Amino acid sequence: MTTIDPAAAVRPGTPVAPPKHLVELTVDGETVRVAEGTTVLQACRSAGHDDIPTLCYGDTLTPKNACRVCMVEVEGSRTLVPSCSRTVDAGMVVRTDTERVRHSRRMVLEFLGSSTDLSVAANVGRWNEEYGVDTERYGSERATKAQPVVRDNELYVRDYEKCILCYKCVDACGSQWQNTFAIAVAGRGFDARIAAEYDAELPDSACVYCGNCIAVCPTGALMFTTEHDMRAAGNWDESRQTQTDTICPYCGVGCQLTLHVQDASIVKVTSPSDHSVTHGNLCIKGRFGFQHVQNRD
Amino acid sequence: MDLKLSSHTPTDAEVDAIESVLGPTRSSWHGGDRTDAEQHGDHHVARGGHDLRTQRHRLLPVLHAVNDRVGWISRGAINHIAARLDVAPADIHGVATFYGLFSVTERPTRQVHVCIDLACRIAGADVPDGAHPSPCLGLCERAPAVFVTDAGERPSQGVLAPATPVQVRDLVAGGRLPDEPAPQAATPQVHHDRSSLVLLRRVGVGDPTSIHAYRSHDGYLALRRAIEMGPEAVVREVVESNIMGRGGAAFPAGRKWHTVAHHPVRPHYLVCNADESEPGTFKDRAILEGDPFSLIEAMTIAAFATGCEQGYVYLRGEYPRAKQTLRRAIEVATEHGLLGDDVMGAGFSFHLDVFIGAGAYICGEETAIFNSIEGFRGEPRNKPPFPVDAGLFGKPTLINNVETLANVLPIVLHGGEAFAATGTSGSTGTKLFCVSGSVTTPGVYELPFGATLRQVIDTAGGVADGHRLRAVLLGGAAGSFATPDDLDVPLTFEDLRAAGLTLGSGVVMVLDEHVDLVEFVHRIAAFFRDESCGQCVPCRVGTVRQEEVLQRLEHRGPAFDDDRQLLADIGRVLRDSSICGFGHSAHGAIESAIAKLGVFS
Numbered sequence: 019m020t021t022i023d024p025a026a027a028v029r030p031g032t033p034v035a036p037p038k039h040l041v042e043l044t045v046d047g048e049t050v051r052v053a054e055g056t057t058v059l060q061a062c063r064s065a066g067h068d069d070i071p072t073l074c075y076g077d078t079l080t081p082k083n084a085c086r087v088c089m090v091e092v093e094g095s096r097t098l099v100p101s102c103s104r105t106v107d108a109g110m111v112v113r114t115d116t117e118r119v120r121h122s123r124r125m126v127l128e129f130l131g132s133s134t135d136l137s138v139a140a141n142v143g144r145w146n147e148e149y150g151v152d153t154e155r156y157g158s159e160r161a162t163k164a165q166p167v168v169r170d171n172e173l174y175v176r177d178y179e180k181c182i183l184c185y186k187c188v189d190a191c192g193s194q195w196q197n198t199f200a201i202a203v204a205g206r207g208f209d210a211r212i213a214a215e216y217d218a219e220l221p222d223s224a225c226v227y228c229g230n231c232i233a234v235c236p237t238g239a240l241m242f243t244t245e246h247d248m249r250a251a252g253n254w255d256e257s258r259q260t261q262t263d264t265i266c267p268y269c270g271v272g273c274q275l276t277l278h279v280q281d282a283s284i285v286k287v288t289s290p291s292d293h294s295v296t297h298g299n300l301c302i303k304g305r306f307g308f309q310h311v312q313n314r315d
Numbered sequence: 316m317d318l319k320l321s322s323h324t325p326t327d328a329e330v331d332a333i334e335s336v337l338g339p340t341r342s343s344w345h346g347g348d349r350t351d352a353e354q355h356g357d358h359h360v361a362r363g364g365h366d367l368r369t370q371r372h373r374l375l376p377v378l379h380a381v382n383d384r385v386g387w388i389s390r391g392a393i394n395h396i397a398a399r400l401d402v403a404p405a406d407i408h409g410v411a412t413f414y415g416l417f418s419v420t421e422r423p424t425r426q427v428h429v430c431i432d433l434a435c436r437i438a439g440a441d442v443p444d445g446a447h448p449s450p451c452l453g454l455c456e457r458a459p460a461v462f463v464t465d466a467g468e469r470p471s472q473g474v475l476a477p478a479t480p481v482q483v484r485d486l487v488a489g490g491r492l493p494d495e496p497a498p499q500a501a502t503p504q505v506h507h508d509r510s511s512l513v514l515l516r517r518v519g520v521g522d523p524t525s526i527h528a529y530r531s532h533d534g535y536l537a538l539r540r541a542i543e544m545g546p547e548a549v550v551r552e553v554v555e556s557n558i559m560g561r562g563g564a565a566f567p568a569g570r571k572w573h574t575v576a577h578h579p580v581r582p583h584y585l586v587c588n589a590d591e592s593e594p595g596t597f598k599d600r601a602i603l604e605g606d607p608f609s610l611i612e613a614m615t616i617a618a619f620a621t622g623c624e625q626g627y628v629y630l631r632g633e634y635p636r637a638k639q640t641l642r643r644a645i646e647v648a649t650e651h652g653l654l655g656d657d658v659m660g661a662g663f664s665f666h667l668d669v670f671i672g673a674g675a676y677i678c679g680e681e682t683a684i685f686n687s688i689e690g691f692r693g694e695p696r697n698k699p700p701f702p703v704d705a706g707l708f709g710k711p712t713l714i715n716n717v718e719t720l721a722n723v724l725p726i727v728l729h730g731g732e733a734f735a736a737t738g739t740s741g742s743t744g745t746k747l748f749c750v751s752g753s754v755t756t757p758g759v760y761e762l763p764f765g766a767t768l769r770q771v772i773d774t775a776g777g778v779a780d781g782h783r784l785r786a787v788l789l790g791g792a793a794g795s796f797a798t799p800d801d802l803d804v805p806l807t808f809e810d811l812r813a814a815g816l817t818l819g820s821g822v823v824m825v826l827d828e829h830v831d832l833v834e835f836v837h838r839i840a841a842f843f844r845d846e847s848c849g850q851c852v853p854c855r856v857g858t859v860r861q862e863e864v865l866q867r868l869e870h871r872g873p874a875f876d877d878d879r880q881l882l883a884d885i886g887r888v889l890r891d892s893s894i895c896g897f898g899h900s901a902h903g904a905i906e907s908a909i910a911k912l913g914v915f916s
Contacts, residue, residue: 086851086892098891125888129856199403204412208859210849215408224319
């Protein structure tokens with residue numbers, strides 16, 4: 019799967035924009051020219067800096083800049099700047115790897131690692147090593163988000179000990195994609211959490227089980243029950259999995275499905291975020307309706 | 316929107332409360348009675364949609380109405396609000412649980428909030444069973460303070476300060492709230508020459524809601540003068556006055572005025588930040604309760620100068636008397652043609668509404684105010700864009716603090732240059748200082764910028780008899796500590812910055828030798844932990860970790876040196892990477908206590 023330019027991920031029906039002016043800026047001493055309106059993150063990536071960590075950023079969502087792990091230094095700015103959401107200005111001088119930037123990333127990763135379970139979050143292990151993360155220095159009495167896994171339906175589990183409150187599931191469920199609005203951030207501060215109204219169980223909420231929240235979750239807090247149970251049993255092994263692209267058989271929309279298959283069983287279904295029809299989204303049938311394929315009788 | 320509502324239905328009282336804000340329900344499509352809808356033959360017509368969703372800014376007032384009427388917000392009530400405003404129940408629940416004064420679980424109609432913040436803490440605040448601990452209630456001059464709310468058909472709210480432990484227990488048991496002293500009790504000026512007052516000159520001289528009393532003390536002269544001058548000239552005078560914002564950030568107010576006035580995008584909005592919640596701050600309350608017309612007049616001038624037709628005062632929910640006084644004053648001003656479609660017959664329109672906060676310190680952050688008014692969780696927005704470009708409802712917005720706006724009257728009446736003659740070149744005009752703690756007469760005192768800390772404390776009658784000055788907290792929880800060596804530093808933005816101190820919102824809290832500084836600093840950290848909105852990781856987790864480290868340092872754990880390094884690391888990321896000023900300032904006072912007072916060493 020190729021990564022896409024998020025600026026190109028326009029929704030169907032969006033009029034073609036007039037051509038944009040190019041803006042020149044400096045990233046770590048190197049001159050970069052990008053279209054105006056480009057984010058600093060995109061500019062850095064186009065200049066070959068693929069190493070800026072991101073967690074709450076999603077290529078199909080409006081940047082929320084809540085996790086603050088992608089911070090970079092911009093000359094003239096009193097504070098560090100979230101690269102995922104800040105758009106470039108002409109003459110901007112960006113530094114992505116200063117001591118100040120590394121300190122900030124280390125602290126954010128330590129804060130998250132000391133309060134939540136990041137064991138299945140992609141790339142975090144590598145970043146922890148790179149930035150010298152030490153969560154032990156926060157002591158054993160520290161507050162954490164440890165809590166039981168919520169299993170209130172057959173299709174997916176919610177493990178909020180892994181939730182970093184990136185808002186992506188809320189945005190995907192709400193106005194940015196699904197328009198179901200089953201969940202929101204409730205509470206405040208360290209006690210803030212993702213919840214349906216009155217912390218209702220999902221079957222009592224507006225949830226339609228499209229699973230688009232699972233698709234955007236960066237830490238595995240939202241997970242297919244199949245994947246969750248296989249991980250718990252120690253059977254989950256991505257090296258033994260194949261990915262097969264197909265078209266959803268249920269209706270005429272033509273959503274592309276990626277079937278994740280392990281040991282001749284479908285264990286998970288996703289859709290590529292750069293697919294022009296789905297942008298990574300599916301409905302309950304495409305996402306979870308694969309059991310009939312596996313009926314051998 | 317295709318809302319899915321649970322089967323919970325609202326009670327009659329809840330429907331009444333909701334309709335008191337939104338008006339009667341029109342059809343079954345938004346929560347009306349189905350049979351009634353059939354009678355009117357409208358059950359095939361989906362009304363609402365976009366029309367309803369444009370009403371989202373009425374969410375906070377509706378939640379207040381329900382909370383005031385029944386004491387809490389039930390699932391049935393949220394369902395009905397959801398149908399009326401076309402907002403999902405999960406979304407409304409998220410908003411309701413953001414605010415400290417709302418509850419989504421049933422509770423008694425009488426609620427007693429006991430202030431446990433800095434000044435009240437020094438004064439021995441005690442939270443009995445059945446009462447809630449509360450962050451600063453802004454009654455520091457009469458500490459310790461309590462805030463009492465009674466829900467019901469005739470909801471009432473009030474404060475008591477000072478409150479003895481016996482009185483607090485009596486209030487929890489349902490006892491009657493005694494009358495409050497007059498507003499001018501907050502501005503004693505017993506050791507001070509009243510003739511030098513500019514901002515406080517009308518506080519206590521007449522009935523604060525009487526337009527005649529206000530007019531007989533030069534009221535509405537400034538607006539008349541502003542109309543003669545024209546908008547451009549008013550903005551020029553404000554720029555020339557070089558006035559810095561009084562809310563804490565000290566941003567040049569004239570720059571905001573100029574940018575909004577010339578912004579091509581319309582409409583423009585005017586917002587007054589009256590969410591005064593910085594621990595130790597109570598100056599805006601003195602103006603709101605004692606001279607509300609001055610704020611209304613100043614806002615009308617600001618609206619005239621910058622082209623705003625709609626203004627909002629965002630007032631903290633814990634100021635019941637200010638709410639009443641201000642609302643009454645707005646009514647009176649409207650009756651007299653001083654607000655409305657044709658202000659003073661001068662052909663411009665300005666409408667002013669009061670928005671009531673619901674217990675969230677973060678809603679004093681300017682962009683959090685916008686989200687709160689718009690009916691979303693009061694989470695600060697990332698800047699840029701700045702409010703002058705995209706503020707309330709995404710439009711150019713002028714937002715100023717109460718005290719900043721109050722200064723507009725002397726600026727317009729006497730000119731920017733004359734205004735700038737008081738104070739210093741970098742800090743012009745007079746400043747309201749909120750003097751509390753161990754002084755003879757705590758209260759709000761007005762002195763020109765450049766007065767020394769010693770002069771301010773002397774104006775309040777000096778350090779309380781028999782006590783010795785140990786330290787002064789300047790600027791509140793987001794401020795810093797001064798020592799007896801700093802007493803002769805002139806209180807200006809530039810001098811304090813040079814001395815490594817902050818003026819912030821004008822808090823001067825005097826701590827004597829009896830104050831347990833370690834415990835005091837720990838409370839500051841706990842305040843930031845409790846009041847973080849939780850949006851960004853550095854602040855949501857950092858304020859918790861900071862408080863935990865202080866707790867460890869208080870007990871001198873084995874990893875003492877490591878913990879000091881950890882604390883410095885936490886402070887650095889809070890300052891570098893938080894979204895808003897709350898996180899940026901969450902470590903300042905603690906760092907200053909360690910560096911200047913030697914706490915934990």
